[in-house]
Amino acid sequence: MAVIVFYGVSIIFVFMNSAVLTYQVDFPEWAVSIKGLPKKLYVRGILPGGLDSSGIGIVGSRRISPYGIRVLRELFYFLKDAGITVISGFTAGTDSYAHELALGAGCTTVAVMPCGCDIVHPSTNKELYKRIVGGGGAVVSEFEDGFMPQKWTYPKRNRITAALSKVILVVEASLKSGSMITAGFAKKYNRKIFSVPGDIYTERSAGTNKLLSGGADIYLSPVQILNEMGVTTTQTARSSAEDIGDGGTIKESDVLNILKEKNLSFDGLGSKTGISAGSLNEILMKMLLKNLIFEKNGVYYVL
Amino acid sequence: MYCRIRSFAIKGSTVTEIGVEVTITSRGIPRVEVTGVKGGECLKSIKKIRTAFNNSGLQFPNKKININVLPAGIISDITDIEFPASMGILFAHCGVVPGTSDLFYGSLNSAGFLVPATKTIFMDAGWATGRIGRLFISDGSLYFNEHKNGLNVYKLCSLSQAEDFLIKGEGTLPDGRQTLAYNYAWAGLGAGECFCNVLGNSQAKRALTISISGHHNILMLGPSGTGKSLLAEKSHTMFPEGTQKDAVEIIKAGILCGVPTENIVTTPFRRPHISAREGDLIGRPRMPGEATLAHKGILFLDEMHLFPSKVLNSLKTVIDQKKVEFNCDGVPVSYPADFLLIGAANNCMCGLLGAEDRQCKCNGKDLNTYNTRMNPSLLERFDILTHVSGSPVEAVRERGGEYSAECSTGEQIKRAVSIQRDRLGSLGISYNSGIPHESINRICNLSNDAASLLEMAVSKYGLSTRSVHRILTVSRTIADLGGASEISAAHLAEAVQYRVKNDKP
Numbered sequence: 001m002a003v004i005v006f007y008g009v010s011i012i013f014v015f016m017n018s019a020v021l022t023y024q025v026d027f028p029e030w031a032v033s034i035k036g037l038p039k040k041l042y043v044r045g046i047l048p049g050g051l052d053s054s055g056i057g058i059v060g061s062r063r064i065s066p067y068g069i070r071v072l073r074e075l076f077y078f079l080k081d082a083g084i085t086v087i088s089g090f091t092a093g094t095d096s097y098a099h100e101l102a103l104g105a106g107c108t109t110v111a112v113m114p115c116g117c118d119i120v121h122p123s124t125n126k127e128l129y130k131r132i133v134g135g136g137g138a139v140v141s142e143f144e145d146g147f148m149p150q151k152w153t154y155p156k157r158n159r160i161t162a163a164l165s166k167v168i169l170v171v172e173a174s175l176k177s178g179s180m181i182t183a184g185f186a187k188k189y190n191r192k193i194f195s196v197p198g199d200i201y202t203e204r205s206a207g208t209n210k211l212l213s214g215g216a217d218i219y220l221s222p223v224q225i226l227n228e229m230g231v232t233t234t235q236t237a238r239s240s241a242e243d244i245g246d247g248g249t250i251k252e253s254d255v256l257n258i259l260k261e262k263n264l265s266f267d268g269l270g271s272k273t274g275i276s277a278g279s280l281n282e283i284l285m286k287m288l289l290k291n292l293i294f295e296k297n298g299v300y301y302v303l
Numbered sequence: 304m305y306c307r308i309r310s311f312a313i314k315g316s317t318v319t320e321i322g323v324e325v326t327i328t329s330r331g332i333p334r335v336e337v338t339g340v341k342g343g344e345c346l347k348s349i350k351k352i353r354t355a356f357n358n359s360g361l362q363f364p365n366k367k368i369n370i371n372v373l374p375a376g377i378i379s380d381i382t383d384i385e386f387p388a389s390m391g392i393l394f395a396h397c398g399v400v401p402g403t404s405d406l407f408y409g410s411l412n413s414a415g416f417l418v419p420a421t422k423t424i425f426m427d428a429g430w431a432t433g434r435i436g437r438l439f440i441s442d443g444s445l446y447f448n449e450h451k452n453g454l455n456v457y458k459l460c461s462l463s464q465a466e467d468f469l470i471k472g473e474g475t476l477p478d479g480r481q482t483l484a485y486n487y488a489w490a491g492l493g494a495g496e497c498f499c500n501v502l503g504n505s506q507a508k509r510a511l512t513i514s515i516s517g518h519h520n521i522l523m524l525g526p527s528g529t530g531k532s533l534l535a536e537k538s539h540t541m542f543p544e545g546t547q548k549d550a551v552e553i554i555k556a557g558i559l560c561g562v563p564t565e566n567i568v569t570t571p572f573r574r575p576h577i578s579a580r581e582g583d584l585i586g587r588p589r590m591p592g593e594a595t596l597a598h599k600g601i602l603f604l605d606e607m608h609l610f611p612s613k614v615l616n617s618l619k620t621v622i623d624q625k626k627v628e629f630n631c632d633g634v635p636v637s638y639p640a641d642f643l644l645i646g647a648a649n650n651c652m653c654g655l656l657g658a659e660d661r662q663c664k665c666n667g668k669d670l671n672t673y674n675t676r677m678n679p680s681l682l683e684r685f686d687i688l689t690h691v692s693g694s695p696v697e698a699v700r701e702r703g704g705e706y707s708a709e710c711s712t713g714e715q716i717k718r719a720v721s722i723q724r725d726r727l728g729s730l731g732i733s734y735n736s737g738i739p740h741e742s743i744n745r746i747c748n749l750s751n752d753a754a755s756l757l758e759m760a761v762s763k764y765g766l767s768t769r770s771v772h773r774i775l776t777v778s779r780t781i782a783d784l785g786g787a788s789e790i791s792a793a794h795l796a797e798a799v800q801y802r803v804k805n806d807k808p
Contacts, residue, residue, distance in 0.1 A: 062667070063663070092667070092670075124671075124674070265690065265692040266505070266506040266690065266692065267503050267504060267505050267506060267692050268692070270505045270506070277505045277506055277508070277509035278509060278781070278785075278793075278797055279793065280506075281506070281509070281796065281797040281800045281801075282792075282793040282796040282797050282800070284800060285760075285796035285797065285799050285800040286756075286796055288800075288803070289756070289759050289760060289763055297524075297650050297656055297657035297690070298524065298525065298650075298657055298690025298691075298692055299657065299692075
């Protein structure tokens with residue numbers, strides 16, 4: 001008897017520790033009228049209410065380019081503590097970036113999975129999974145626990161992403177991609193679509209450009225999103241002088257101005273500014289710490 | 304007749320004293336038997352000893368001879384103790400009792416001469432302390448001892464000379480002690496060889512300068528064809544000349560690996576191919592690998608992302624411990640592996656990521672493979688991460704890579720190295736990368752600005768304790784390169800910059 005009690009207590013203890021159990025909720029009311037959606041959703045964490053006014057779906061390529069990173073970073077700079085819920089698909093690339101940035105900006109975030117809620121897919125995002133659930137957000141799915149992702153579950157997932165969001169932002173997409181499928185559903189469900197224009201010769205912008213020609217709204221500034229979501233802001237653009245602050249030096253603003261024109265590698269910056277390697281390293285580090293620039297594969301980008 | 308000779312077994316760099324017992328009996332069929340040896344592959348050595356006796360004009364006793372090695376099972380053949388064994392046969396046959404403090408070591412050739420031994424270099428000052436007596440080894444053996452102690456070393460040429468001196472008591476022998484400085488010299492650096500010969504890549508050049516000044520492991524990342532291998536080769540010629548102690552260590556590592564010794568010591572530069580397996584790189588119980596060959600020098604792993612992840616992971620502990628330890632037939636052996644690791648890798652499996660105007664063609668599986676091989680805990684072992692982006696076409700056309708005389712990088716490195724040796728000599732280390740945890744705060748004294756900058760970096764990037772320790776040592780080297788006594792914010796910022804790459808949002 002004592003053994004049974006002990007086990008019972010310990011099992012409860014284990015569940016309490018993990019603090020997450022999958023439970024079912026009704027599909028949010030405002031989207032129930034749409035045909036072809038499941039009646040119930042499996043949820044881990046807390047599915048935030050009011051998605052019809054504050055939910056923004058962010059989709060894009062798995063291989064996010066620095067251009068996409070810059071778009072997202074600028075957007076989340078404005079969305080800081082704006083009470084927005086970011087909905088995305090949890091996969092590598094744009095989705096993970098959106099979740100990470102949302103958590104960093106103090107927004108709640110919802111990950112829509114192509115598999116059961118208990119399966120972390122891709123498994124490299126374990127840490128992100130914990131942070132999403134722990135950060136007041138939710139992992140949702142229409143599939144029961146233990147359901148493995150399959151090819152046909154991804155489009156299913158995409159339709160839920162589209163249905164849950166008020167606005168969909170397509171950052172980067174090639175012509176045949178999951179992002180285009182999400183955008184297709186969003187159009188069907190009468191969601192507002194913002195598409196980020198891109199180079200007409202690159203594959204990863206072909207989809208977004210096609211969406212634009214098909215009637216999607218052109219995304220030119222984060223202010224559009226803010227207005228759409230009804231968030232009031234006084235800021236209209238990031239002013240670099242403000243960012244550099246009192247501690248900034250003339251050289252920092254020089255580097256920032258050069259980077260605004262063109263993304264450059266370390267050596268490119270060195271030859272343009274004529275600053276020695278040692279002190280350029282120092283300047284760049286200080287700017288990285290102030291979140292003015294970011295670095296990817298040896299190339300520096302302004303934020 | 305019975306006789307006991309003292310000798311040595313040298314496994315790896317461990318010297319173990321053994322006893323060789325020789326018993327000659329008139330009863331029984333004339334033959335030689337060897338006991339106490341694992342495996343029993345001694346027939347060839349016995350034949351050689353017999354021939355050596357004949358060729359020296361000595362009579363090999365036509366009786367039953369038993370050679371027993373004590374303690375049993377330490378050695379697997381008697382090649383290295385042919386000389387002590389034949390001396391035992393001579394002593395026992397002639398009925399002379401050897402001195403209890405006489406030590407013998409060496410092997411013979413069939414002409415009856417002693418073969419110069421290299422492993423005797425491990426009978427160094429640390430081993431010889433407190434020992435009294437006479438050590439008989441072959442002429443030309445490597446035995447260096449700068450400390451005067453109780454051991455007299457005699458270098459013999461042949462078996463007949465040993466017989467004359469030890470059994471008949473004729474002639475005298477000079478003491479064969481010598482110092483290493485007398486025998487060995489460092490190879491000079493290539494004049495006119497400098498990083499200046501490589502165009503562009505100012506960040507990578509700066510990073511390599513810091514790396515070789517303070518012995519900080521460095522990883523160069525960049526698309527193919529941007530000059531990573533070239534820079535690594537140049538850093539070999541820029542490598543600071545080691546001390547006399549380093550020279551001994553290099554010679555010892557070479558002997559462990561079976562490399563013929565030369566009178567000119569050069570800084571090792573090893574460049575294993577990607578087909579190298581775990582045992583080739585780290586070593587095996589009986590044979591050290593590339594890690595030991597690169598001791599006190601450079602181990603350059605080109606195309607590091609193509610090495611199997613098993614090989615890269617086994618390298619981690621070697622980097623931390625600076626040695627490889629094995630258990631070789633019950634005897635613990637330790638091979639030194641204190642090298643500067645220079646790694647070069649592409650940013651992804653296809654090598655196109657980060658190249659201007661080229662798009663990476665890796666699929667998800669490739670990315671996973673890359674991330675598994677170049678995992679964070681491996682990258683953490685590198686104090687410096689740098690990107691190599693190549694040089695623009697204009698620069699190549701402008702000046703085709705000529706050496707400029709006013710380049711002071713070499714001078715800077717030499718100065719930084721001498722500052723470090725002065726400061727760290729009392730701790731028994733010579734480079735900043737080896738600063739132990741307990742003295743880090745005393746040696747790496749930060750200015751107030753630098754301390755606050757470090758706090759900012761730690762909170763932004765979530766740096767681990769090891770990362771902070773490494774950043775402090777690198778910033779110490781940067782300060783030494785500039786000749787500064789205190790680490791300023793600028794030095795620290797540069798060190799952090801080399802640590803953090805591809806930052807997450």
